[in-house]
Amino acid sequence: MVAGVEQVLPLDFCVTLVRGAGPDEVIGILGGADPVPIVSAQTALLAEDAVREWVDEDGASHPTDLKYVVATRLGDWTMVIEPNGYLCTDRDVVRALSAAGELVSFYYNENTTPSFTWAAGGSELVCFNPGYPDDPYGAEPGRLDGLLTELGFTFGGYGEDLDDDGNGFDADFQERTFALMERMTGVRWDIELLDAATFHCAGVGGPGSRVATEPWYAEVREELTACAQDPYGWNDHDFGDFAGWRRRGVTDPRVKRALGHAGTTVLDEDRALALALAFAPAGLIERMDLWVRQQPYRVVGRLDEPWHGPAEDLCWQLATADGGGSTAERIADLWRDFPELRDVVIPPPQPPPPERAAVRRKREARERDEERWRLEDLRTTWGGRIPTDPRLFEPDVQLYTLGLVPYDRDLIDRIAGSDAGTQRAMALWAARFCCTRSGLIDKDWAEAGLIALERGAPPPSWLADHDAAYAHWRGVPRESIVHVGRLGLSGEEPPPPDPELAALHALVHAHHDDPLIAAMATVRPAVQFGDPPAVIAAFRAAFDLP
Structure with a gap:
């Protein structure tokens, strides 16, 4: 053999x-x-x-x-x-x-x-x-x-x-x-x-x-x-690379050669340990290797028994069940039992080699594809036209804006292009529309919230946030409110929201510190009340948006 x-x-x-x-x-x-x-x-x-x-x-x-x-x-x-x-x-x-x-x-x-x-x-x-x-x-x-x-x-x-x-x-x-x-x-x-x-x-x-x-x-x-020069990291530029050193910020081939593919696991758990292991002296590595092999026996209290036969199998089974501890615990034990690891001198990283021509062309092609996919996704998300206003890409703004895309894509740009004062007026118009359509306008406290908005005054305390508004609406203590989520089947239409509750949320949003968010977050529910084209037409007429 x-x-x-x-x-x-x-x-x-x-x-x-x-x-x-x-x-x-x-x-x-x-x-x-x-x-x-x-x-x-x-x-x-x-x-x-x-x-x-x-x-x-x-x-x-x-x-x-x-x-x-x-x-x-x-x-x-x-x-x-x-x-x-x-x-x-x-x-x-x-x-x-x-x-x-x-x-x-x-x-x-x-x-x-x-x-x-x-x-x-x-x-x-x-x-x-x-x-x-x-x-x-x-x-x-x-x-x-x-x-x-x-x-x-x-x-x-x-x-x-x-x-x-x-x-x-x-x-x-x-x-x-x-x-x-x-x-x-x-x-x-x-x-x-x-x-x-x-x-x-x-x-x-x-x-x-x-x-x-x-x-x-x-x-x-x-x-x-x-x-040949960097077997564990030469292809880090590509999708699906095996080791992924570059994604982890490691370009030094000495580290990759020393740790091999499995080294990325240690790197993810404890970067300092991985670098120390890469440059630790051979004698220390040998002692740690023995320590790792003994660890299952140490955990189950069988270290002094012979390492062969049924006892060995039993120890491995015990250790790999619940007795071995987590990876983080074993790493902590390693630092504790080998304090000299902290004295390992880690040299400055070697500069990465120049990018090879084939790799550069492949990277550039991938970046072009990624940009094309990004733009296609944006066009789909924004109804075929990507916004030019950078504020519309902010997550908090998008949260309340994208719901308007199916109704009137142009209206989004018109709202975003308005000045802050106009956006405040739009929020007031939409909030009053929602309160009127839902009947919430009959509540004195709701009218008070709208009047405060008209005057540019701070909202009443019961409109400070959604929980405060809901508690006031229902006449219950704020601390009694419990938030409940609902999971629906794929393709299942969600139940329509309570009109007064939707109007209440619009009223709270109308007082948002950011005028753009206040406008988007109130116009969307307003459009969803009744006939969307008629609501949009009325809104455009109110603000001279042909």
């Missing part, structure tokens, strides 16, 4: 070993050019998305249709890894890569049939499904039978599950196939080797492809280089 391989490879992969061609030559055969060096298989495989699209002069993104490959030298062989790819299973590719030497390849996908290929001199020697190795094909199909038996491959019972004798589908075929590749090539790799290796990384178009001559290919390589 290749040690630790499951920690490096993605779920779906193709791993190929080629003898007779170096990494750059392999990439050239596969239709790529000018590969980018990236240290560590894990980092190299993270860069797959960097070759998926190119950006035109207008900022629009287009698929490249490139396949992503990473290659490194291991002794006399070149290892090629395709995350989520299968280019090296193509017969033309197999023929080209093995023409000057030899090829051993293993393709696995959870949704399709796995395959193993051994080729030399441009010819397929042995090919088979490693889960069911009974039907090999190629120029010498039986040549590996002895080695397959020695390594424990399961023969017999094609298409069936394992029976009591171990025949049928081999659930361990991945492990056996990697062991087979090791025996055939003499190349042994483990997680430490792959972590230290330098991989040559490129987007490729397939044998004979001229995609590397496309004008945009150089910019795709630039994106790949940026990903």
Whole structure:
């Protein structure tokens, strides 16, 4: 078994070993050019998305249709890894890569049939499904039978599950196939080797492809280089970025490299802790790592027991139920138990790298789209015409204004364009109209409120706010008022408001400190009393608004 391989490879992969061609030559055969060096298989495989699209002069993104490959030298062989790819299973590719030497390849996908290929001199020697190795094909199909038996491959019972004798589908075929590749090539790799290796990384178009001559290919390589330098934040400019460092105000690649994707969770909970962790010395990080792993046992009082077997499982279950505390509590405990964290020196952030041309074009296109969507939304909201008066966009003003849009869009601009004195007169007209239509005008105290408005005097105490007005109207103590909300079904028409209550609200709004809000908040209910066109016509006539 290749040690630790499951920690490096993605779920779906193709791993190929080629003898007779170096990494750059392999990439050239596969239709790529000018590969980018990236240290560590894990980092190299993270860069797959960097070759998926190119950006035109207008900022629009287009698929490249490139396949992503990473290659490194291991002794006399070149290892090629395709995350989520299968280019090296193509017969033309197999023929080209093995023409000057030899090829051993293993393709696995959870949704399709796995395959193993051994080729030399441009010819397929042995090919088979490693889960069911009974039907090999190629120029010498039986040549590996002895080695397959020695390594424990399961023969017999094609298409069936394992029976009591171990025949049928081999659930361990991945492990056996990697062991087979090791025996055939003499190349042994483990997680430490792959972590230290330098991989040559490129987007490729397939044998004979001229995609590397496309004008945009150089910019795709630039994106790949940026990903190599900043794998956890290179694509922060885009929608749906995985880490979102830039949105959180972090551009320093040292922080992103140190904390990785999961670091954003800590950053959201405690920014100071995240920055301290990014620059803490290795010894302190190791002690905190042990502290975190011990925390579930510490919480449930089982720290001194062996960390294996049923006791471990029990502790984890207890800790992940209710005994582990919240994330904020655990972070507070971490600060308490490691006070030296406060002494970590956090250097000034490095300046962000210059914005790449493709990223700039994409950002500008996104900003243009966002502006277009914003304007379209405003036009829809404002009945097809966006206001020019900035006051109409203020939330408190919009609250009382948008209700007038379906009735008379032009009237909104006329009210907003009037001077403060006229707006006060409009509020008085609308409030008196509401009180008259509802019959509230028969109340002496309501008339007193209107007279105060006419004189520009402060409102009576019972019109100071809506609660005071409602209590006075109903003859109940103010403190007895309870506000109740109502939820209705989607599309359900709300019940019509009590006319006197609507007029009462208009009377209170008419005394608002802001003349514009006073006018909008009273004209709207006035229009909704009776026949809207007739009310609007009367209002326009009263203020000479043709």
